[in-house]
Structures are given as structure tokens and as C-alpha cells.
Amino acid sequence: MVLRLLLAAACTLTLFAHYTWLAPADPAWQPGKTVTLRIGHGHKFPASEEAISVRNLELFVVAPSGARTPIPPKAQSGAVEGAFTVKEAGPHRAAFINDRGIVSRTPNGVRPGGRDKNPNAAQAYRTLRTGVAYLGPAAPAKPLGLEIELTAAFANGVWEVTLLRQGKPVAGTEVEVFLAGAAKAVSAGKTGPNGKVAYKPTGKGAAMFFTEGKDPAPAGSHHDFMNYSTALYVSW
Secondary structure, eight states: HHHHHHHHHHHHHHTEEEESEEEEEEOOOOTOOOOEEEEEEEBBBBBBOOOOOOOHHHHHHEEOOOEEEEEOEEEEEEEEEEEOOOOOOSOOEEEEEEEEEEEETTTTTEEEEEETTTTTTTTEEEEEEEEEEESSSOOOSSSOSEEEEEEEEETTTTEEEEEEEEEEEESEEEEEEEEOOOOOOOEEEOOTTTTTTEEEEOSSSSEEEEEEEEOOOOTTOOSEEEEEEEEEEEEO
């Protein structure tokens, strides 16, 4: 039993060994243009190394007016993509939600469902990945309402990034930043009591903010915790 728990814990720690993010594949963003959104996965932002499964994957765009357009995601070579025709001028936001559900680690391997379906589970957990991309000019830091979400506002040469869980700020969480073309991510710092961390980039370009963690499951749940990761793509 002890060995199984140790192996399960090791698997959990390496669950998010890769980054998953959403970014525009097209630099231009103007009314009438059809653009491609790309969900990347790997270590070398913005170059994707692998296409994640489109099962339980939701992709959508929110226009300046608040209109929300679902985008059918399609697995391509090395990434997941979706096409969107711009109808409004101004900053848009795109997002993906990848709720992979609850599974249990049992003596007979990983099984769907929580402890209610797998009473002999050594561990039961839910996995959630989300990502947001600011499209066009830097969008305001208004959240989209995702379960786990990073928002950001750019002013005076500084990105102020906020981590939200169920709309509430999350403190004490490490946020990484990956600049386009950089060899690896660097720390932007830990979120403060207000869920915010400030990052001052040098020059202009594109970046992906990223964080991941493990939250205890709500009381009465049939799983023990939730693994999550969330990313935010910005350009300036």
C-alpha cells in the first residue's frame, strides 16, 4: 500500500511536466479576417510539441461586445487549432477549458470516477487545464469567469497579473513567465494577498504567464484533490 501511494504521488507531481497554452497563430487581428487560434503543449513556447486530446476540450472567443463564439477544436500535427472570423474591432479574448474529469488510482490501474465508484482507490483526483489569450491590443483585466484563471493589465511598462479561483484572488502561488523564443520560463514571483504579481518585461514581444497547483477537493466530494494548470498569453 505504501509503495502504491508513493508511486501515485510521483505520478501526480509529474502530471504537468509540460506547459499548455492558447495563442493566436496569426499576427493580424482585424474585422473580416479569419484567424487561427492554437492550443500549444510542450516546453518551447510558442512552438507546440504535441496536440492535446480534444476530448472534454472547450474553445471559445469573447468579442468586445461580450458576444461569445464557440470554436470547434481540431487536432493538427503538433497542436490543436480552431478558426475564427473577426467581426468586431477592438480587443478580443479567447479561452480554452480542458476538464479531464475525475479518475482513481486503484490496485488494478487508473479507473474513471472517484471513490464512490472505486472504493479501493489509493488516490482519486480531478484534472483541469485552462488558458486565456488576449487578442489584439492588450485587453482589460476583466475575468472571463473560468474556474481557474489568470488575468493581466499592462500599464507603465509593467504587467500586473492576477490569479483567480472561482473569481477570488489566490495568494502565495508561483507564477512563471515564458517569453517568445526564450530557452526556458523564469519566475515572475509569487502572488500577494490580493492574488497579484507584477512583471516588468524588457522590450516588446509576446509572453505566456503560467501557474499550476493542487487544491483539496470540496467537502463531500468523491475525490481527494484537483490538479490544475492555467496560462495567459499576452503581447505588447
